[in-house]
Amino acid sequence: MDLAAFPRRPYTNGPTPIQRLDRFSRALGADGPTVYIKRDDQLGLAGGGNKARKLEFLVADALARGADTLITCGGVQSNHCRLTLSAAAKEGLRCRLVLAESAPGAYRPEGNGNVLLYRLLGAERITTVPWGTDLLAALDQAGAQAETEGRRPYLIPLGGSNPLGALGYLACAQELLGQTRESALELQHIVLPVGSAGTLAGLLLGLRAGHSAIPVTGMTVLNPRAKAEATTLDLIRATERFLGCPVTVPADQVVCLDVYLGAGYTLPTAAMLEAVTLLARTEGILLDPTYTGKAMAGLVDLARSGRFKRGENVLFLHTGGAPGLYARPELFAGV
Ligand SMILES: Cc1ncc(COP(=O)(O)O)c(C=O)c1O
DSSP states (O other): OOOTTSOOOOOSSSOOOEEEOHHHHHHTOTTSOEEEEEEGGGOSSTTOOTHHHHHHHHHHHHHHTTOOEEEEEEETTOHHHHHHHHHHHHHTOEEEEEEEESSTTOOOTTOOTHHHHHHHTTOSEEEEEETTOOHHHHHHHHHHHHHHTTOOEEEEOGGGOSHHHHHHHHHHHHHHHHHHHHTTOOOSEEEEEESSSHHHHHHHHHHHHTTOOOOEEEEESSSOHHHHHHHHHHHHHHHHHHHTOOOOSOGGGOOEEOTTOTTSTTOOOHHHHHHHHHHHHHHOOOOOTTTHHHHHHHHHHHHHTTSSOTTOEEEEEEOOOGGGGGGOGGGGTTO
16 A cells, blocks of 8 residues: 555654564563564654654644644643644644543643653643543634634644544554565564554554454553444544545454453553563563553463463564653552
């Protein structure tokens, strides 16, 4: 699938590395798989992470439309909001955020982690809304407000997860297939976190369009399984329509396990703490408590329970998020 027709801003130099995690794999046991990691935490923009790929297409579209202000939304500690701010700074655009608070007062302007970086990266305005608010409607409202101020706003939905944003992970799948072909690496499985679903949707589309049947397991960290899978499938179908291509991904290949979500979005689990600590101490690689830590906890469990076996190669897509560690130091007090 040729993406050359879509305007795109380059935010990363070259492909992100794929690394073999020998010490981590050994720690999972002699009967476990060999784990590889694709370092999308090393993508460009401030702090890296998966949204940098989506923003290459979204911000190029904003510029093509003559926008002067990006407006997006997320949770209080949103990696997507940080990266949108970073892209806006790089392009000379203004940027406003709508943040959904898990509890009243959850957003504290003096907070750490991504909140500190919102300030540093020059957020022009931050509006908070209660958890459960219709964020699309809140974005529309922020856009209408910006227009009354004479701005030309460009609205980016939650997580950058619309068909244009999903192209970022379609491109990632093409990059990954090129890398595995070149190094003769045969993958039996891919694991990644799922939030707003654009990463999983784009990746599955890109793999299947590239004639790869590698099974992919998403670990949902936001919604229960049925909703996560339905959201992913809806976005896959919308992206197929957007591209004018036939159905590429069968519905039964969309898998989002919710076993590792725990009590809910951003709420810590013991398995997450163990996975974050294990990867840090065996490989010197940082995960985050909200997304990659829970997804890696899933990979660890599937390896220990024999679902991923010796002789198999499992790739973990590291989608970034480590700045979120600095917002929650108390979580790791006991490790
Ligand atoms: C670090 C990190 N990993 C994974 C995700 C989930 O990606 P998606 O929203 O495309 O499902 C996010 C979303 O915010 C994220 O910040």
